[in-house]
Amino acid sequence: MACSFLPDLLCKFPSIDDTTIRMARKSVDDGFKGLVRAYTNAIDVLVQPLQSFLNFLESVFVNSPWIVILIAMVAIVYYGSRNMRITVGTIVSMVAIGLVGLWNDTMITLAMVTVCTLIAILVGIPIGILMARSERAQSVINPILDVMQTMPSFVYLIPVVMIFGIGKVPGLIAVVIYAVPPMIRLTNLGIRLVDKEVLEAADAFGSSQWQRLKNVQIPLALPTIMAGINQTIMMSLAMVVVASMVGVGGLGRNVLQAINNQFFTVGFLNGFALVAIAIIFDRTSQAYGKRLQKHSEVIHG
Amino acid sequence: MASHAIEVKNLYKIFGPRGREFVDRVKVGMTKGELNERHGHVLGLQNINISMPAGGVMVVMGLSGSGKSTLIRHINRLIDPTAGEVLYDGVDVCKMNENDLREFRRHKTAMVFQKFALLPHRTIIENTIYGLEIQGIPDSESRKRAQGWIERVGLKGFENHYPNQLSGGMQQRVGLARALTNDADILLMDEAYSALDPLIRVDMQTVLLDLQKELKKTVVFITHDLDEALRLGDKIAILRDGKVIQQGTGQEIVLKPADEYITAFVKEVNRGRVINVETIMKPLSGNPEGIPVVLGTVLEVAARMMTVANQTSAHVVTVDGKPVGSIDLATIISAMVTPISHEPSLQAAE
Numbered sequence: 221m222a223c224s225f226l227p228d229l230l231c232k233f234p235s236i237d238d239t240t241i242r243m244a245r246k247s248v249d250d251g252f253k254g255l256v257r258a259y260t261n262a263i264d265v266l267v268q269p270l271q272s273f274l275n276f277l278e279s280v281f282v283n284s285p286w287i288v289i290l291i292a293m294v295a296i297v298y299y300g301s302r303n304m305r306i307t308v309g310t311i312v313s314m315v316a317i318g319l320v321g322l323w324n325d326t327m328i329t330l331a332m333v334t335v336c337t338l339i340a341i342l343v344g345i346p347i348g349i350l351m352a353r354s355e356r357a358q359s360v361i362n363p364i365l366d367v368m369q370t371m372p373s374f375v376y377l378i379p380v381v382m383i384f385g386i387g388k389v390p391g392l393i394a395v396v397i398y399a400v401p402p403m404i405r406l407t408n409l410g411i412r413l414v415d416k417e418v419l420e421a422a423d424a425f426g427s428s429q430w431q432r433l434k435n436v437q438i439p440l441a442l443p444t445i446m447a448g449i450n451q452t453i454m455m456s457l458a459m460v461v462v463a464s465m466v467g468v469g470g471l472g473r474n475v476l477q478a479i480n481n482q483f484f485t486v487g488f489l490n491g492f493a494l495v496a497i498a499i500i501f502d503r504t505s506q507a508y509g510k511r512l513q514k515h516s517e518v519i520h521g
Numbered sequence: 522m523a524s525h526a527i528e529v530k531n532l533y534k535i536f537g538p539r540g541r542e543f544v545d546r547v548k549v550g551m552t553k554g555e556l557n558e559r560h561g562h563v564l565g566l567q568n569i570n571i572s573m574p575a576g577g578v579m580v581v582m583g584l585s586g587s588g589k590s591t592l593i594r595h596i597n598r599l600i601d602p603t604a605g606e607v608l609y610d611g612v613d614v615c616k617m618n619e620n621d622l623r624e625f626r627r628h629k630t631a632m633v634f635q636k637f638a639l640l641p642h643r644t645i646i647e648n649t650i651y652g653l654e655i656q657g658i659p660d661s662e663s664r665k666r667a668q669g670w671i672e673r674v675g676l677k678g679f680e681n682h683y684p685n686q687l688s689g690g691m692q693q694r695v696g697l698a699r700a701l702t703n704d705a706d707i708l709l710m711d712e713a714y715s716a717l718d719p720l721i722r723v724d725m726q727t728v729l730l731d732l733q734k735e736l737k738k739t740v741v742f743i744t745h746d747l748d749e750a751l752r753l754g755d756k757i758a759i760l761r762d763g764k765v766i767q768q769g770t771g772q773e774i775v776l777k778p779a780d781e782y783i784t785a786f787v788k789e790v791n792r793g794r795v796i797n798v799e800t801i802m803k804p805l806s807g808n809p810e811g812i813p814v815v816l817g818t819v820l821e822v823a824a825r826m827m828t829v830a831n832q833t834s835a836h837v838v839t840v841d842g843k844p845v846g847s848i849d850l851a852t853i854i855s856a857m858v859t860p861i862s863h864e865p866s867l868q869a870a871e
Contacts, residue, residue, distance in 0.1 A: 421638035424597055425652045425703065426627030435655070439642045515642055515683035 301507030328470035348407025391468030410444030446509030532605030537562030580754030631700035793821030802846030809836035
């Protein structure tokens, strides 16, 4: 053994002693708790609109007759994709979900994913634009995104729960944290990849910064931004299961119960329901994105 | 509104973070290579002085890397100069604030790009109105104006196509229509025709020349093609390594190339299409002989007229028909072939 002749200091890593660590940990935890307690009211006020919007959407999804929801979904899917196969697939999978008794849970999950995606888009696109415009913003935001994407979601659930308690809103925040990085990154990338010559032309005709963004950068970055939205939806769907640990209902909670009780069939049924929704969202948004880009496909021979 | 001349004065451009510091050293003789190797800065343009004629076509010619595209971008300040002035109507474009510059770009200049730079997600008509749209002109009005220019450049019927559905030549017609719709005094054309097939290029040159006859804009045209420069340019400046090595009319450049570099360029030129009859005519002695040829006719045309008329001599007349000189076929032919004095240096250069 090397330790027989090496000094102790080089052999066993000299960690800070337990008492100091415990003290530091305790003071950070207590400080954080105190901070949260001090601002409980402010946090509640801040969260309230989010909570009501989420509740409203959920009640709309759950309380409407299933046939209305189904028709609305089919209409959205058809007008988004203009594709019969995707439309028929949507009808078949939604009917199957209803038949196995998961309609209500699916509606709750749909409401959750819809809100999460909207928030991720609203937050992600402006940040992405900011990153594309400023090297400094990019160098600050990029490492934050790296942390958001690699930090295990259970870890940031801890402070989120401490701040917001158990319920839908902390779940929503956890999902958005997980799902927003691709939105930001792909918006940034899309804008940075815009053809320099076209931008130069926009400048040469005297575009203002806003006109340049609105007329050139956003439209030309749109395929990439659409890919970002697609990724965000997929990641929200994946995350609703984890979010069920902090009190989000729907399909995720069923999966969590199935894991705890080893309900093989229930687990898979709910899992497949999630997969079905994911595929519907994915195919529709991709087909829609492609349709937006129709002008670039007809290449002159 | 009459166009004004553009005066480029003592213009320097040094690319790099500390370009300004090196201007004085370049002025006292630091070379492009030295600046690049010792200080990591690139000398883009040095001491450019060009007066671009009002209402005429100024051609800036040079090979790639000569700085011609950098120069044209100083006129609407897509690139900021390191030192020097670009004057239009007495105002220095380089000193404008952001707002004035935007207004200048919107109302005084329009640009045509080498790779067209059209907006792929907009139809032809929507691309054409772009300049008017950002000026805030109502849609119906700008569409009406754009429609006229689309028809003038020969794209009627393609208004609702997307750029990708058109060929390169047609896309550049859109680029030209977009610039003309802006109704600006200055038309900047950055290698506008370099990406086109030779036949289409000549076609587009004709379009430009025809339009210019009535529009009389101040056109700045960048090219690497001497034939194009000679065909279009009222005045030509030749750039090499960021310096103007010769400027003047096409005839002056072909007849008196300033150095071997330009000599090498002009040796391939069809001189018969550049040199005018008055350049080589002799003073009239005795009665005017043969057929009349009007002043300003190029040699090739004069030779063709004489051949058709089966004559070996002709006399040059003014527009009013007053005889001013005489010319014969032998003189024309000797002026049309490349002089021997240009040949040996060329062989040495190759």
